[in-house]
Amino acid sequence: MAEHHTAAFVRTEILPEQAPPVSEAGIIRWMRENLFSGPLNTVLTFVGLFIIYFVLKEYSPWLRHSVWNAGSVGECRDIVTAKYGEGATGACWAIIRDRWNMFMFGFYPRELYWRPTLALGLLIFAAAPVLFSESRLIRMWVLGVVSVFLMVAFPGLDVPNGDTALLAVVLVGMLALAWMRPWSLLWLTAVYPGLAVWMLWGGSAWGPTLAMAGFVIGWLAWLATRSFGTILSVGAAVLAPVLWWLFGMAPVQALLDASLPAAIEGVRSEKFGGFVLAVTIGVAGIVLSLPMGVVLALARRSDMFLIKGLAVGFIEFIRGVPLISLLFVASLLLNYFLPPGTNFDIILRVIIMVTMFAAAYIAEVVRGGLAALPRGQYEAADSLGLDYWKAQRLIILPQALKISIPGIVSTFIGLFKDTTLVVFVGLLDPLKGITDSVRASFEWKGAYWEPYIFVGCIFFIFNFSMSRYSMYLERRLQRDHE
Amino acid sequence: MAIATEPPKQGFRLSQLLYDTRYRSMTIQVVVMMMFMAFAAWLVDNTITNLAARGKDFNFGFLSVRSGYDIGQRLIAYDSDSTHARAMLVGLLNTLLVSFLGCLLAVAVGVTVGILRLSKNWLVARLMTIYVEVFRNVPVLLWILIFLAVLTEAAPLPNAFKEGGSASMLLFDSIAVTNRYTAVPDPLFSRSLGNIDIGIFLISSDLMALIAVVVAGWYARRLVLRRATAVQNATGERPVTWWKSVALLTLPAVLTLWALGFHLGYPSLQGFNFTGGINVSNAFMALWLALSLYTGAFIAEIVRAGVMAISNGQTEAAYALGLRPGRTMNLVILPQALRVIIPPLISQFLNLTKNSSLAIATGYLDLRGTLGGITLNQTGRELESVLLMMLIYLVLSLMISGVMNIYNASVKLKER
Known part of the structure; x- marks a missing residue:
């Protein structure tokens, strides 16, 4: 105990906490670590800052001087000159505003704009039970936004108020279903392909109905x-629908059309354009290419020499x-x-080609997924006594497809980007077809950047x-604990 | 006492074809084969009927007919009196040119961006992320159109480059970007060796000599390095090789260039146009830049994934063995990362080559523009032209993926 008293000074109370040095805290520390941690990094930071400064200096006046309301490029220039003085440049977004319908719908008849709009809205509803089955919150948010969008868009598209009210009732009903029993929306998913074709192209309702009936016939045959x-x-399940589509459908449809006509106004494929065309081809290609790609991948790994x-x-x-070149074909x-x-x-032909193209890539992605599965999975399935299809359906494909998600989604993204190439076979894609035809008009000659940017x-x-959705899906399906 | 029961002996029954796994796959294959043959026969039959109905036949004789059109950019001699076959060859070489240069620039961009994206520098990493995401998520056709618009709409007239004009040339007055073409210096040889005529086209002997010398220097360097390793294995001391290797890589080329009298012909404005250099059409420049930057974004992701795939432990293990950073990179990291990087990289080269057919949007006459464009329209031979064009692209792709397979086989982990 005595030692205590011999010490000259002993601190008895703990020192109050002090703030860290300025250079080791907050923003300064962050900058030292992330921007100026060494000579090379400092140089890189300054180069980056210069690039940002250069881009802002060059383009921000152009963006700040945007004109939203004008009737032609010349008018845009006059407004910019009047407001910001001689020599000022400004973006002329009025072209988008003026030709919005053209970019969205191409030459689709104006009074029928509500049909593709509704088809797009229903697409989200039909996809919701598949894409957002896990999280009610996300599902309701997405569907809510779509519903609000439809309700806002419909009066703007000259739809009578009574019909809009009817749509509102249907939407509320479907939202309630999506809240309580999302799986019941699968009925919409099942009939959606025929419904969408009917709404987009119009004509007799019996055509799409009977075409969809082919699947029911296949199921019955099975x-x-x-x-x-x-x-x-x-x-039998393959043969029966094929026979039905080739030979049975046409006479039945003629009979039904004569006795029970149920047709809405038809729209020819040449009228399609803009994003309606891109989304139609893109969605059809995505939906059709996935099963085809999976089948091709399985065929490529088959033991049967000819199939392979x-x-x-x-x-x-x-x-x-x-x-x-396939589009030329x-x-x-x-x-x-x-x-x-x-x-x-022509749109159907293009969809077939785009589907085959994407399916070949998906087949390679899925083959990679199949090859990445440990052999033990195959052997375990065999030892359980599962036959080939059961093993694929219950054991192999769920795991292989999960591994393949990033590759499959990037193939889908590629497919959607490639829909712009249809301009070279004479269809009006939003990027070049529509932009060129808008720019061919007298008023909008010379507006280069705005349509491309839009x-x-x-x-x-x-x-x-x-791509973000695929990341979400990967996280959601992750079953291992890391 | 066990009685061994013999299985009932039965002859072959027809139902075994369906229910016996020994025969079933054979049945399926025969059925599929018959369906495939029937389908093919149906297509061929339809084609013959349709050709006959239009009074056409299926022959490639049109290839030896005078083409009658001009091609602005060409690597070999060609004029409108040449045949369609030669036009096709010019187009094919143009396709190969833009693909080759595109791959070079795309790798340069991709490797730089991929490594910068991994940088600890927050700002640079974010900027590179923006570049990658923006370029990957927008159709390549848009980039081609934008670059074309930048060059043809925003670039100055050749006129503007005259004394006191508004535009100025880049890189010490050697490159002029105008709204019709980009004038670049022309490599010239004052003591040229002439050209070798191989029957179809001429090959510059100067270029051949240069390539031969560089390859020889590269092999010599490998010998030197191998000897250095042998000495190191024997004595434990590694001789200093860096100056030898630098000299072997650069000196032969420099000496050859000097011997051949290499100099640049700079473009200069004569009247309304640039002469003295090479005027590269904007169609080519737009296609080249757009394809390179678009593919570069994909390559950046591949490089990043490849580097990230090599675990940190490898670097630490190499340091623990006493390797210096340079040799760690060369001997430990790169060989492993390249195994991950090269296969998707080559498939990007494949994509770039196929995307070069989008030259249709710029008017650059590549294979699609000559054979699948003007020749097709002039002769009306859709069937032959499109099939031949697809065949050529297919052969190109198969060659590139053949190279990839050889590489994959050579770097595959040897499992026992």
Whole structure:
């Protein structure tokens, strides 16, 4: 105890906490660590700052002097000159405002704009039980925004108030379903393809209905022949709908059209344009190419020599040629390959080509996923006594597809970007087809940057949200604990 | 007492074709084969019928007919009296040119951006992220159109470069970007070796000599390095090699260039146009820049993923062994990262080559522009032209992926 008293000074109370040195705290520390941690980093930071400064200096006046209301490029220039003096430049967004409908709908008849709009809205509702099944919060947010969008858009599209009210009732009903029993919306998902085709192209309701009925017929054929073994029932399930589409559908449709006409105003494919066209081709391609790609991937890994050979040949051929040459095949050569006199829709031809193109890439992505699965999974499935299809459906594909999600989604993004190439077979895509035809008018001659920036931004929003969604999906499906 | 029951002996029944796994796959294959043959026969039959109905035949004779059109940019001699086949060759070489230069620039951009994106510098990493996301999520056609618009709308007339004009040339008066073309210096040889005529086109002997010398220097460097390693293995001391290797890589080329009398012909304004250099059309420049920057964004992601795939432990282990940072990079990190990077990189090269067919948007006459464009329209031979064009692209792609397969086989982890 005595030592205590011999010490000259002993601090008995703890010192009050002091703030860290200025250079080691807050923003300054952050800057020292992240911007100026060494000579090279300092130089890089200054280069980066210079680039930002340069871009802002060059382009921010142009953006700040934007004109939103004008009738022509000349008028835009006059407004900018009047406001900001001689020599000032300004963006002329009035072109987007003036030709908004053109960018969105192409030459689709004006009084029918509500149909593609509604089709797009219903697409989200149909996709919701598949895409956002896990989280009610996200689902309700997305669907709520879509509903509000539809309710705002409809009066603007000259839809009578009574119809808008009807739509409001339907939307509220579907929102309630999405809140309580999201899986019941799968009915909408099932009928959506036929519904969308009918709404976009119009014409007789029986065409899409009977085409969709083909799937029901296939299912019935499968049920009826199930007792004869898998292979016969699968064969019947494929053959019956094909026969129906080729031979049975046309007479039945003629009969029904004559006795129970149910047609709305038809819209020809040449009228399609702008984002309606891009989204139609993109969504159809995405929906069709995924199953086709999976089947191709399975075929490529098959033990059967011929099946494998055909799959490899198809995939390598499609991947080896540019999409544009396939589009030329669709527009120029299909007339040679099909029986004389057949002349089917150009958008459908393009969708088929785009689908085949994307499917070949997806097949390669999925093949990578299948190859990445440990062999033990295959062996475990075999040892459980599962047959090939059960093993694929219950064990292999769920895991392989999960691994393949990033690759599949980037293929989808590529597909959506590639829809712009349809301009080269004479369709009015939003990027070049519509922009060129807008710029061909007298008023908007010489407006170069604004349409490109606008269309680019929309593509960016679509694709960026797709890539973010794939990240969300990966997180959601993650089952290992890291 | 166990009675061994013999399985009932039965002959082959037809139902075994469907229910017996030994025969089933054979049945399926035969059915699929028959369906495929029927489908192919149907297509061919339709084509023959349709061709006959239009009074056409299927032959490639049109390729030897006079083409009658001019091609602005060409690597080999060609004029409107040449045949369609030669026009096709010019187009193919143009495709290869823009693809090759595009791949070079895309790798340069991609590697730089990919590494900068991994930088600890917050600002630079963010800027590079913006570049990658913006370029990846917008159609490449948009970038081509934007670059074309920048060059044709925003660049000055050649006129503006005259004394006292508003525009000035770049890089010490050697490059002039005008609204019609970009004038760049022309490499000239005052003591040229002439050209070798290989029957179809001429090859510059100067270029061949240069390539041969550089390759020889590179091999010599490898020998020197191998000897240095041998000495190191024997004595433990590694001889200093850096100056030898630098000299072997650069000196032969410099000496050859000097011997051939290499100099640049600078473009200069004569009247309304630049002469003395090479005038590269804006169609080419726009396509090249757009394809490179677009593909560069994808390559940046590949490089980043490749570097991130190599765990930090590898670097630390190399340091623990006493390797210096340079040799750690060369001997430990790069060989592993390249195994991850090269396959997707080559598939990006493939994509760039195929995307070069978007030259259609700029008017640059590549394979699609000659064979699949003007030739097709002039001769009316859609079937032959498009099929031949697809075949050529297919062969190109298969060659590139063949190279990739050879590389993959050579770097594959050897499993026992």
